Amino acid sequence: MSQPGAALHLHLAAFAALSSADRKLLDAAVARKVRTIGPRKDIISEGERPRVVNVLLSGWAMRYKQLSDGRRQILSFFIPGDLCDANVFILGQMDHSIGTLTEVTYAEISATDFEHMMECSTRITKALWWSELVTLAVQREWTTNIGQRSAYERLANMFCELLARLHLVGLADGNSFDFPLTQNDLADATGMTAVHVNRTLQQLRRDGLIDLNNRHVTVTDPEGLKAAAQFNPNYLHLDGGVSN
Amino acid sequence: MSQPGAALHLHLAAFAALSSADRKLLDAAVARKVRTIGPRKDIISEGERPRVVNVLLSGWAMRYKQLSDGRRQILSFFIPGDLCDANVFILGQMDHSIGTLTEVTYAEISATDFEHMMECSTRITKALWWSELVTLAVQREWTTNIGQRSAYERLANMFCELLARLHLVGLADGNSFDFPLTQNDLADATGMTAVHVNRTLQQLRRDGLIDLNNRHVTVTDPEGLKAAAQFNPNYLHLDGGVSN
DNA sequence: CGAAGGATTGATTAGTCTCAACGCAAGTGG
DNA sequence: CCACTTGCGTTGAGACTAATCAATCCTTCG
Structure with a gap:
């Protein structure tokens, strides 16, 4: 990624083409305060007061909840x-x-900068709303995934979603992408145990749907994977917004 | 509920006290188009294009996804x-x-009315953002609930959440409230089967935590229920927003 | 009175978890 | 440069939660 804001442009462009003024506005907001942080660290923890909007510029992060019993x-x-x-x-x-x-690496956007950005451009305001609505939609899909689907379907779904999203921001090379998660992470994301993730991944490999090793995934049979997952990408709302 | 918009006022007032001008603005938006619809009907279905914002005035509704296999x-x-x-x-x-x-009964707010409302009052705009963020937080809690908790904990959580939310809009009488869901609904909400919901409810009753019959719930041991659920209401963000 | 929807119960099975061990590769310190 | 540690992936055996299938009961309502 040559330029820090590139992924953000691509992300929002899924909703609406941005003008060069919009892009400048975004770049300015994103350039103000850039931070770098190592792996397996908290950017912000439960209970803290959020003071800024964070935008991920490179690397992977996660949102999580920890229950009192671990x-x-x-x-x-x-x-x-x-x-x-x-x-x-x-x-x-x-x-x-x-x-x-x-x-x-991530950018912190202050409350005032954020509000300023929304005042300056209706297109950006709408794109941010779109992004927020998609976040909600993804969360709903995860609820459905965990609530209704089998272990096999759940993992298949996860890979379908990640492939689609990474593709969007130019981080998938055809049907493969870097995948920094451990099986334990995958377990905590899908509501299963690491042991069962391991066994289910083996099944997915045996069925020729994916190839996962060395922190790299290749979807060897995209159509098969989608079918196994009953994957319907409508919740990502990549069809472009209504008001374009 | 004497007045149609009352629940909405109470809902948003959890974030910030509204001025009488704000209340008038809301009432006007909510009075424009009010609809009534029978039980077990769709207000809007997957695949349709959303044209308005709906606000529930009375009764219960749900958001759901149906997979192709039912x-x-x-x-x-x-x-x-x-x-x-x-x-x-x-x-x-x-x-x-x-x-x-x-x-x-619900009100339809048109896109233009909705945008107008946000332009007229920053307080309402923020309250709507708050509401949106809480919706997201609730969805995350449900993901956690289904992903990590046992059947028993899941149901306990559901009742804790509903009690808190109903209380907010004046629909809980102390620790009890009307509860129109069937065990089958509860099953589809918690990712379990109706049979297992039935057995788990019996356990909750036997443990003296709740009393559920005739479409009415009484939480007989609120503290016990919260403990069983490991219920932490922080995700409902009822503490009043930061910018009050 | 009969029908229908929902709640309840029982018996059996399947899917997933638990616990425990082992393998492998990368990193670290002496 | 080797011994040790550590983190992650893999495997096996057994236990248990929750699903499945099917029957029965209860209540409400036309």
Whole structure:
């Protein structure tokens, strides 16, 4: 990625083509405060007060909740271009944590900068709303995934979603992509145990749907994987918004 | 509920006290187009294009997804005062359906009315953002609930959440409230089967935590229920926003 | 009175978890 | 440069939660 804001442009461009003025506005907001942080660290923890909007520029991160007895649910993955909740600073405290999976660079956008951005461009405002609505839709899909689908379908779905999203921001090379998650992470994201993830992955490999090793995934049979997952990408709303 | 918009006022007032001007603005938006619809009907179905923002005035509704093989995941419950996604009309099509559980009255707010309302009052705009962020937080909690908790904990959680939310809009009488869901609905909301819901409810009753019959719930041991659920209401963000 | 929807119960099975061990590769310190 | 540690993936055996299938009961309502 040659330029820090590139993934963000691509992310929002899924909703609407941005003008060069829009892009400048975004780049300015994203350039103000850039941070780098190592893998497996919290960017912000449950209970803290959110003061800024974070935008992921490179690396992978996750949203998660930890229960008092140690159980952890990963709620979503952040890939470059993703926003960690527009306007979160309205809330008094975080109800979950955001942590890194790899080394990560991210931009902090202050409340005033964020609001300024929304005042300056209706197109950006709508794109941010779109992004927020898609975040919600993804969360609903995860609820459905965990609530209704079998272990096999769940994992298939996860790979379908990640492939689609990574593709969007130019981080998938055809049907393959770098995949920094451990089987334990995958377990906590899908509501299963690491042992069962392991066995289910073997099944997916045996069925020739995916190839996963060395932190790299290749979807060897995209159509088969989609079918196994009953994957319907409508919830990603990549068809371009209504108001374009 | 003496007045149609009352639940909405109470809902938003959880974030910030509204001025009488704000209240008038809301009432006007909510009075423009009010509809009534019977139980077990769709208000809007997956695949349709959303054109308005719906606000529930009375009755219960749900958000759900239906898989091609008939499995259904209920994604959230709507009670009076709830908004069905601010700015949804930005999206090209619904990725899920919204259906009623009881007879329902709801208001349709057009895109222009909605945008007008946000332009007129920053307080309302923020309250709507708050509401949207809470919707997201609730969805995350449901993901966690289904992904990490046992059947027993899941149901306990559901009752804790509903009690808290109903209380907010004045629909809980102490620790009890009307509860129009069937065990089958509860099953589809928690990712279990109706049979297992039945058995788990019996356990909750035997443990003296709740009393459920005739479409009415009484939480007989609120503290016990919260403990069993490991219920932490922080995700409802009822502490009042930061910017008050 | 009969029909229908929902709640309840029982018996059996399947899917997933638990616990425990082992393998492998990469990294670290002496 | 080797011994040790550590993190992650893999395997096996057994236990248990929750699903499945099917029957029965209860209540409500036309």
